[in-house]
Amino acid sequence: MYVTTLPINVFLRHLLSASEMINHLGTVLLLARTVEAGAQQQEMIDGWTSFHDLTGASLSVLCPVAPSGPSTDSGSIGGFPDPRRMELAAAEGMRVDVPATGGTFERAFWDSLRQEPDFGRSNDKIRRPGEDHKRGWTRAVTSAAGFFGLNQLFMPCLVILSTRERHGMVVDIEKDLSLYELFDQLLARIGTAPAQLDDLLGQRRSTQWQLNDLTDRRVRLEPQQVSAITRRLGEVEHMAPDLIAECRTLLENIGRDDASARDLSQRLRELILILPPPQELRLHNLRSDVRPRLQRVVTKIERSLPSAEELSTIPQLQTKVDRLDEQIPPLQQLVDSLSLSSAVLSAAEEILAPLEKQRLTPPEALANWSFTYLKRRQGITPPTVRRSA
Known part of the structure; x- marks a missing residue:
């Protein structure tokens, strides 16, 4: 430094x-x-x-x-x-x-x-x-x-x-x-009031940070990644036009909320399931690496989002924040x-x-x-x- x-x-x-x-x-x-x-x-x-x-x-x-x-x-x-x-x-x-x-x-x-x-x-x-x-x-x-x-x-x-x-x-x-x-x-x-207040404020900052991390976490895709995914979707569009259209819409909203990201991950999983076996991909005019490419997109999305276990902690974290918000003001008044x-x-x-x-x-x-x-x-x-x- x-x-x-x-x-x-x-x-x-x-x-x-x-x-x-x-x-x-x-x-x-x-x-x-x-x-x-x-x-x-x-x-x-x-x-x-x-x-x-x-x-x-x-x-x-x-x-x-x-x-x-x-x-x-x-x-x-x-x-x-x-x-x-x-x-x-x-x-x-x-x-x-x-x-x-x-x-x-x-x-x-x-x-x-x-x-x-x-x-x-x-x-x-x-x-x-x-x-x-x-x-x-x-x-x-x-x-x-x-x-x-x-x-x-x-x-x-x-x-x-x-x-x-x-x-x-x-x-x-x-x-x-x-x-x-x-x-x-x-x-x-x-x-001891200043030390007690400092401890509560530290807990408040830490808990709020954890809460914000879970509720504000977004999937961040670079423009070139979005373009690559769009191309992959175009290659398989003839297999499931409606599903691909839905994926395109979700892809446009992926950085705005985690619901779009989760839905896109789910739809891509559905798309992977309907793809023909590897040995038949060429018969359908598909590249041999289309399945692993789509799977990598799914993996990136799911790793970027909070897990179900993490999401289950949000109510407890919010309760802790609310409790600290009740404890801090009277102690702050005493310190002041x-x-x-x-x-x-x-x-x-x-x-x-x-x-x-x-x-x-x-x-x-x-x-x-x-x-x-x-x-x-x-x-x-x-x-x-x-x-x-």
């Missing part, structure tokens, strides 16, 4: 735009250099799978990746694959984890990205090759901090963005803070009512108590957002926190 590395400010702009389009709960971004918070950064990289298991369907996560970090293949750095081509949009100098949404998030991101004035494969102001991903490490944290209007006094920190509330929480990272514990506290407050900001505040009060809150001026790029800085009250010695294994 071709990897396109986007400057972090461009990536974040379209990540937030896509998040709004799909009503995504939020994004977590670690803003820390190795010298400032190397332990937390390493904790996140080493425990990437564990962090993913925690955030699951709830949050997108971005973490700076040092040159010694993962390689620049798509599976290592993450990002948004383009649903239309084999291309991945990666964030400069960052490792990215986004929830699986069956392509919804990806389409929203690329739809937003394609509106970028400078977007174009030949324009390196926006798109850079994948090998630039690691070289971007040196500027990624600084650029991201600039995007949020955060100066060095706020570093290192964890930026948590609530898309629905348009509110950003900037959480101070203390020397002994365990990010895994903070994430654990945060996700405990968010609850979640306040990520409240969850962050509650988790921070648990870990950084006594907590000090400070309103921040929103950056120019997010002028319609509000931001709050959370840190332990000055003069308080933090307790020793055991890091996750």
Whole structure:
């Protein structure tokens, strides 16, 4: 897969735009250099799978990746694959984890990205090759901090963005803070509803796909195949004119519905049965290969259509879709009512108590957002926190 590395400010702009389009709960971004918070950064990289298991369907996560970090293949750095081509949009100098949404998030991101004035494969102001991903490490944290209007006094920190509330929480990272514990506290407050909804939506997509595959499956014949079948029918027309006429009509409608295809298969079987024995074909002015040719047409048609066993599953699949359509709306309503900001505040009060809150001026790029800085009250010695294994 071709990897396109986007400057972090461009990536974040379209990540937030896509998040709004799909009503995504939020994004977590670690803003820390190795010298400032190397332990937390390493904790996140080493425990990437564990962090993913925690955030699951709830949050997108971005973490700076040092040159010694993962390689620049798509599976290592993450990002948004383009649903239309084999291309991945990666964030400069960052490792990215986004929830699986069956392509919804990806389409929203690329739809937003394609509106970028400078977007174009030949324009390196926006798109850079994948090998630039690691070289971007040196500027990624600084650029991201600039995007949020955060100066060095706020570093290192964890930026948590609530898309629905348009509110950003900037959480101070203390020397002994365990990010895994903070994430654990945060996700405990968010609850399991996002994961349950994600599971139901995944079942809904999968079941609907199976249903559509069975009900919309059509026999696809190339024009030259139709012409060849028409010629075969013409050769045997004198054997059964009415049957051949019916076959011609069904052949014209074969791509429109599976009933025509099934009827054509049946009529061709009837035609094969009335053909004379192979040794008498020449006496009736017929080619010796007419029977196998017609049989191949029948085989192609029947292999292209759902079997009787598959068709018998349609009622159960439809029932499952209907049941999921009843289960999803109340759960969706519950997820939509979640306040990520409240969850962050509650988790921070648990870990950084006594907590000090400070309103921040929103950056120019997010002028319609509000931001709050959370840190332990000055003069308080933090307790020793055991890091996750």
